[in-house]
Amino acid sequence: MRILFLGAPGSGKGTQCKKLADKTGLVHLSSGDMLREATAKGTEAGQLAKGFMDKGQLVPDEVLIKMFEEKLSSPECSKGFILDGFPRNIAQARSLDALLEKLRAQLNVVINLQIDDHLLTERIVGRRVCSNKSCNSVYHVTFSPPKQEGRCDLCGSDLYQRSDDKEELVKERLHTYHNLTEPLIDFYDAKLLLRTINAQGQAETIFADILKTLEEKKSPTSK
Numbered sequence: 277m278r279i280l281f282l283g284a285p286g287s288g289k290g291t292q293c294k295k296l297a298d299k300t301g302l303v304h305l306s307s308g309d310m311l312r313e314a315t316a317k318g319t320e321a322g323q324l325a326k327g328f329m330d331k332g333q334l335v336p337d338e339v340l341i342k343m344f345e346e347k348l349s350s351p352e353c354s355k356g357f358i359l360d361g362f363p364r365n366i367a368q369a370r371s372l373d374a375l376l377e378k379l380r381a382q383l384n385v386v387i388n389l390q391i392d393d394h395l396l397t398e399r400i401v402g403r404r405v406c407s408n409k410s411c412n413s414v415y416h417v418t419f420s421p422p423k424q425e426g427r428c429d430l431c432g433s434d435l436y437q438r439s440d441d442k443e444e445l446v447k448e449r450l451h452t453y454h455n456l457t458e459p460l461i462d463f464y465d466a467k468l469l470l471r472t473i474n475a476q477g478q479a480e481t482i483f484a485d486i487l488k489t490l491e492e493k494k495s496p497t498s499k
C-alpha cells in the first residue's frame with residue numbers, strides 16, 4: 277500500500293508511522309528525519325535546510341521534491357511506502373501527484389490525525405528522541421517516559437530534545453502548519469482519499485483505529 281499521513285506537529289504522526297512500518301514492513305519515509313540526517317551529515321541540502329528548520333519554517337520545495345524523487349523511484353519503495361511529513365503544502369502535493377504518475381503508482385489512502393491545538397504544545401515540548409539514528413524512538417517526559425530518565429528503553433542511547441521542539445519555536449511551526457499544510461486536508465478529501473482519525477487518545481487506541489481504517493480501505497464493502 278501507499279499511505280500518506282497528515283497531521284500537525286505533535287499529532288503523533290512519527291510514532292504511528294513507525295509502528296505501522298514495523299507491523300507491515302512498508303518503508304517509512306519521514307521528511308523531518310531525512311532532513312535532520314542531511315543536516316547532521318552536512319550535505320549541501322542539509323546546510324540549506326538547517327536555517328529554515330531552526331526558524332520553524334518550511335524548507336524550500338525543490339529540496340524536498342528532489343529528495344522524494346530519489347527515494348520513491350528506488351527499488352525499496354516499489355512495494356509501497358508510508359509518507360510522513362511530505363507533502364507539506366499544495367505545491368509539494370502537486371509534485372507528488374506528478375511523480376507518482378511518472379512511476380505509474382497511486383496513493384491508496386491519506387490518514388489525517390486530528391488533534392486540538394491546545395494539546396499540541398505540551399506534546400511537542402515534552403518530546404524526547406533517541407539519539408541513535410537507527411533507533412529513533414520517541415518518548416514524552418510525562419505521557420510516555422523512559423524507564424530511566426534520559427535513556428532509551430530499547431537501545432540505551434541518550435535521549436535529546438529536538439532544537440525545534442523548544443517552546444519558542446512551536447508557535448511558528450503550528451502557524452506554518454495551519455497556513456500551508458492544513459489545506460491538504462481538502463485537497464485529498466476532494467480526491468476521495470481522506471480518512472480522519474481522532475488522535476487525542478492513547479497511542480495504542482489510535483493505532484488500532486489506523487489498522488481498522490486500512491482494513492476497510494483494502495476491502496471497502498466490509499463494514
Ligand code: AMP
Nearest residue numbers: 307308328329333334335340361362364
Ligand atoms: P518534522 O520532523 O516533520 O516536524 O519536520 C521538522 C522540520 O523539517 C519542519 O519544521 C520543516 O522545517 C522541515 N520539513 C519537514 N518536512 C518538510 C516538507 N515536506 N517541506 C518543507 N519543510 C519540511
